[in-house]
Amino acid sequence: MSSARKNPWKKTKTSEGIKYKYDFQDKNWGIKRIKRTFNTAEEASTFHQNLMKNAMSISRGDKPERSFGEALIEYLTLIEAEGKLALSSDESDLLTLRWPFYYNGRWHRLEELPMNDREGGIIWGIGRYKQDLEKVIRRSYIKKGIYHLRREKDLMQWYLQPNPADDLQPKPRTSVSCPTTLARLERAKGRGPFSSDTLRRRLSLVKTILTTAWKDWRWLDQDLGALIQLDKPSKARISFLVQTQYDALLNVADEYFSYLIRAAKNIGWRQQNIIGLTWDRVHFPEYNTDGQGQTTKTPGYLRIDKFNKSTKDFDPRDRKQRRIRTKNQDDLDTVMTEEIETLLREMLLKKHLNSSVVFHRGVGNYWRDFRRRWTTAKKRAGIPSKFRWHDLRHTWATDRINEGVPKHIIMEEQGWKDPDMVDRYAHIQREARYNALETVKKKAG
Known part of the structure; x- marks a missing residue:
């Protein structure tokens, strides 16, 4: 010692x-x-x-050379304090950076590598980490176990990938030899290899941490994040329903599930915000008559109040809390259109005496996991299996673009900060304009 x-x-x-x-x-x-x-x-x-x-x-008076693990802990502490760990995928990406990777006859861990650009440093390591994950061609899950089928040279082998959160020092993967487990893995539907976007997101996270360590913490003498090259992001997938598909979906859904579908398509909020809507945040239109008998209407709205991140009860991982806050945790007011008002007044007739939940399951309680019900409804309505619940939000945006609603109004309605979120639908707008011009031309002819 x-x-x-x-x-x-x-x-x-x-x-x-x-x-x-x-x-x-x-x-x-x-x-x-x-x-x-x-x-x-x-x-x-x-x-x-x-x-x-x-x-x-x-x-000698030089700056101490810190490990990437120290930066990882510092960054996690920072975003948790600021309440930026908003989605489970955020924590998942941070955890998977702790997976040991195998290179040149030995195991390496990113968190143990020094933050430098030399051989054996973090820049060298993140490149080897990416190469290691690119060998995964299939992923499956048995209970809480994570299994990867890897192609190594001309062989394919299943491995159990231990959860890095289970041990102080993450364990390397181990090959699977149990015939029963192998049979279950072969039968399991599972998932394919890691997408280029997933790998890009993880490398981008390392890039952000290294840049923060240089710019904000002054741990580094150079911006190592600038040395990490990211692949180009794949084109965002925009999927939406046309009216006939939407009608078919409502026809096959049971009464209360159809209410939830209508809400997602007409309000445009994220799934948890729709599920978590309560009557105290629903404000119906108000009508006022002046002395001359003229009636004016004050539009109604739905509200999500800004969540107090400073309270000790704030937990970015808590799904229940996500029902009552937005992804960016800011206030959100969404105007109540006639379609929304009609839907809400129908739900008012279905309101339970001891429940404040608007879109409940029929007995006043919140919706929970409904993936099987959603899959069945899509199949019966002839909707492609790849159509996600989140694509109902895309349908809302597509409808507003086609109606000619200005970009800034669309952004305010959904709490989007980045205009690029709306620009993703530009091709839809061009199609709508083209169809409109062609219709006018045909009528003129």
Whole structure:
């Protein structure tokens, strides 16, 4: 446990096989006691060499060379404090960055790599990490287990990918040999390889963390994030229903599910916000008559109040909280059109005495998971299986574009901050204009 010892690690037999227990401190170099476990002596040796090199660098007055794991923890703490960890996919991407990857005969972890652009640093590592994930050709899930089918040279092998949240030091994947498990994996529908957008998103996350470490935290002397090259994003998929498809969907859905479909298509909110709408946030139109008998209408609206992120109860992962806040956690007022008002007045007749839920399941309670019901309804209505519930939101936007609603109004109605969100529908607008021009031409002829 001192610098006098040449190799501060011991070969130890454990229930998981041979491990190397590292135990070291050196007060002369300002190194506090560190205890780690490594799979090989080479890993322990590399860690020790980097530790000593960093200590010597600090003694010369240089900035300490931090590991990517330190930046990962700092970044996670930052976005949790700011309430930006809004979706489960955010946390999932951060966790998958902890998956060990295999290269050149040994396991590597991004979090253990130093933040530099040299061989064995984070820029080198993220490239190898991406290559490792590109070998996955199929993914399946049994209970909570994550399984990957990998193509390695001319062979294909299933592996169990341990959850990195289960251990302080994420475990490497292990090959699957159990015949029963292999049979289940072959029968499972599963999913395909990681998409280019998924890989791009994870590399982009590393890029953001490194740039933040340079620009905001002053941990680095250069912007390492600028050295990470991202693949071009794939073209956004815009899918929507035409009126005949929408009518067919409503015809096959049961009464209360059809109300939910109508709400998603006419209000345009995200699924959880539709499910979580309560009557206290529904404001019907008001009619006022002046002294001359003229009646004016004050439009109604639906509201999602700004969520107080400073409260200790705020949890970005809580699905229940997502019912009552927007993705960007800002206020949102959506105008109540005649279609929305008609729907809401129908729901008012279905209101339960002891429930404030607007679009309930028939007995006043919130909708939960309805994927099977949604899949069945699409099949019976002849809707393509790839059509997602979120595409009802695209249908709302498509209808507004085709009606000629100005871009800024569309943005305000859905709380979009980026005009590019609306510009994605530009091709639909051109089609609508073309059809309109052709119709006028035919009438004139």
